[in-house]
Amino acid sequence: MLKQIEGSQAVARGVAxxxxxxxxxxxxxxxxxxxxxxxxxxxxxxxxxxxFVSVESEFAAMSVAIGASAAGARAYTATASQGLLxxxxxxxxxxxxxxxxxxxxxxxxxxxxxxxxxxxxxAMSQRDCGWMxxxxxxxxxxxxxxxxxxxxxxxxxxxxMVCMDGFILTHAHERIDLPQxxxxxxxxxxxxxxxxxxxxxxxxIGAMVGPEAFFEVKYLAHAKQMQALDLIxxxxxxxxxxFGRESGGLIRSYRAEDAETIVVALGSxxxxxxxxxxxxxxxxxxxxxxxxxxFRPFPLEEVRAALGGARRVVVLEKALAVGIGGILSANVxxxxxxxxxxxxxxxxxxxGRPITRASLxxxxxxxxxxxxxxxxxxxxxxxxxxxxxxxxxxGRRPGPHAENIIRDLGIVGARSH
Amino acid sequence: xxxxxxxxxxGQGVVTAAELLSAAAFxxxxxxxxxPSFGSERTGAPVVSFCRIDDKPIxxxxxxxxxxxxxxxxxxxxxxxNLFEGLSPDGYMLINTQHSFADLGLADFVKQFRAERMLxxxxxxxxxxxxxxxxxxxxxxxxxxxxxxxxxxxxxxxxVEERFPERLAAGNIAAARAACEFVRNEMExxxxx
Numbered sequence: 069m070l071k072q073i074e075g076s077q078a079v080a081r082g083v084a085x086x087x088x089x090x091x092x093x094x095x096x097x098x099x100x101x102x103x104x105x106x107x108x109x110x111x112x113x114x115x116x117x118x119x120f121v122s123v124e125s126e127f128a129a130m131s132v133a134i135g136a137s138a139a140g141a142r143a144y145t146a147t148a149s150q151g152l153l154x155x156x157x158x159x160x161x162x163x164x165x166x167x168x169x170x171x172x173x174x175x176x177x178x179x180x181x182x183x184x185x186x187x188x189x190x191a192m193s194q195r196d197c198g199w200m201x202x203x204x205x206x207x208x209x210x211x212x213x214x215x216x217x218x219x220x221x222x223x224x225x226x227x228x229m230v231c232m233d234g235f236i237l238t239h240a241h242e243r244i245d246l247p248q249x250x251x252x253x254x255x256x257x258x259x260x261x262x263x264x265x266x267x268x269x270x271x272x273i274g275a276m277v278g279p280e281a282f283f284e285v286k287y288l289a290h291a292k293q294m295q296a297l298d299l300i301x302x303x304x305x306x307x308x309x310x311f312g313r314e315s316g317g318l319i320r321s322y323r324a325e326d327a328e329t330i331v332v333a334l335g336s337x338x339x340x341x342x343x344x345x346x347x348x349x350x351x352x353x354x355x356x357x358x359x360x361x362x363f364r365p366f367p368l369e370e371v372r373a374a375l376g377g378a379r380r381v382v383v384l385e386k387a388l389a390v391g392i393g394g395i396l397s398a399n400v401x402x403x404x405x406x407x408x409x410x411x412x413x414x415x416x417x418x419x420g421r422p423i424t425r426a427s428l429x430x431x432x433x434x435x436x437x438x439x440x441x442x443x444x445x446x447x448x449x450x451x452x453x454x455x456x457x458x459x460x461x462x463g464r465r466p467g468p469h470a471e472n473i474i475r476d477l478g479i480v481g482a483r484s485h
Numbered sequence: 486x487x488x489x490x491x492x493x494x495x496g497q498g499v500v501t502a503a504e505l506l507s508a509a510a511f512x513x514x515x516x517x518x519x520x521p522s523f524g525s526e527r528t529g530a531p532v533v534s535f536c537r538i539d540d541k542p543i544x545x546x547x548x549x550x551x552x553x554x555x556x557x558x559x560x561x562x563x564x565x566x567n568l569f570e571g572l573s574p575d576g577y578m579l580i581n582t583q584h585s586f587a588d589l590g591l592a593d594f595v596k597q598f599r600a601e602r603m604l605x606x607x608x609x610x611x612x613x614x615x616x617x618x619x620x621x622x623x624x625x626x627x628x629x630x631x632x633x634x635x636x637x638x639x640x641x642x643x644x645v646e647e648r649f650p651e652r653l654a655a656g657n658i659a660a661a662r663a664a665c666e667f668v669r670n671e672m673e674x675x676x677x678x
Binding site: 070072074235236239240241242243336337338339340342343422423424425 | 503504516518520521543546547550
């Protein structure tokens with residue numbers, strides 16, 4: 069059923085149709101509307117049986133999800149930013165124990181300085197915690213990926229993060245095709261745990277493991293994610309059969325068949341990239357794009373096949389690995405090892421800075437001319453940086469960067485409207 | 486693609502207005518995207534929302550810097566915020582006020598644009614009359630439907646009806662229809678001026 073609806077509400081409806089039995093939640097922007105939507109559905113009895121647990125922190129949210137999942141319940145939670153960091157220890161436990169929890173991450177920057185806006189720093193900081201990470205380009209895909217995520221998680225007994233851009237997607241109202249409950253039931257069978265805490269058939273989950281076995285258990289988590297590389301496309305194909313639309317998968321190419329230049333990105337910025345590519349294609353520029361849908365597991369072979377024929381690859385990413393540069397681009401480079409091409413890393417959109425078509429047009433023109441720096445910071449205000457650097461050099465105690473820069477910019481620059 | 490920006494203050498339903506407009510376009514079978522400027526959602530603080538409408542799926546997600554239309558819910562913003570930034574020369578503008586452009590000191594400014602696309606409407610007064618509270622958003626959407634014809638007043642009414650409880654919806658729909666009527670009369674007067 070088509071409906072004009074907020075992204076968060078669409079995800080809440082989609083999650084509810086997956087019939088989670090335990091939802092634990094602690095509010096944090098920009099995720100809050102999702103769990104509010106779900107709490108409404110539980111309160112009104114539309115989602116039943118389901119226990120909605122309001123917890124005291126994100127650490128508790130993930131811990132409750134772990135307990136619920138280990139006891140055989142389909143469990144869900146959602147978070148963002150500092151909330152994801154606060155549950156970091158429990159994230160490793162969930163994946164280490166092989167519990168098929170599904171969690172939405174409404175991607176948001178990480179402080180300091182505190183910032184509620186979108187980028188991918190939060191999910192990227194947990195990229196190696198053993199969870200699968202799927203990235204949604206649109207709200208339709210965000211909804212669809214949750215349905216697919218439970219299939220993947222429960223088949224492999226591994227947790228899945230569905231990453232959607234905070235605010236840009238979570239707070240956008242657009243046309244969504246809401247699935248029918250019967251379709252979701254057909255696609256997603258009831259949860260049959262591969263391991264469960266059952267008093268009638270007692271087992272231990274999570275005991276200490278010494279050097280004699282730890283390595284093997286860790287390897288098995290990796291092996292399961294490698295299995296997911298086959299399973300993700302299968303699940304996406306199965307989803308397309310039942311729901312009649314393409315969502316998910318490992319990667320998606322856009323006008324890249326004959327492209328000399330291919331732009332790689334994660335998430336909702338793909339829309340603006342596609343618009344820019346269409347404009348350049350009209351001018352005869354051979355440029356295309358590649359969306360990475362599954363960041364963990366990372367589809368090395370598919371990325372290599374999709375990019376290997378290009379002359380240059382521009383990786384546009386919304387996270388910065390301080391001290392080296394790109395994160396996504398490091399993974400892309402690994403996929404391309406041994407292939408000779410120009411590779412560029414572009415850091416963009418941190419802390420909610422808009423990524424505009426005008427800026428992308430300039431960026432891609434520079435890339436095509438091979439005039440881009442290997443590590444480029446899109447729309448960086450270099451004059452502002454320079455002033456602050458000079459201040460820091462002028463004396464021993466020039467004060468904090470963020471406050472100095474805000475003072476420099478004044479209220480108009482900070483946010484005029 | 487049609488792009489619209491709404492300026493107002495927290496508490497005036499600025500974000501809801503963009504969402505309602507997108508819902509009105511949806512009622513007409515079109516694609517629409519509404520989203521707020523984030524982070525400044527405090528009562529009284531300047532707030533901006535955006536709406537895109539198209540006949541095909543909308544892929545752009547950047548804030549709207551070159552709108553085809555502006556709705557200004559609060560004229561006290563005129564001197565605080567660069568409201569008119571990027572408005573297309575063929576663009577529409579609707580300001581919520583009892584005053585004229587000349588009263589607002591905008592007589593010369595609006596001459597850059599097409600006269601029949603620049604209007605003011607006393608939306609807060611209409612809302613006070615029909616809803617009992619000076620929340621001008623639905624009335625402004627009614628006025629905008631009359632001004633631009635981008636969506637019909639019936640679609641605006643359908644969007645309001647779906648969003649609000651019955652009594653609140655009825656008041657807002659009445660305010661929207663009154664504003665639409667007001668705008669149409671103004672346009673007729675302009676055409677005969």
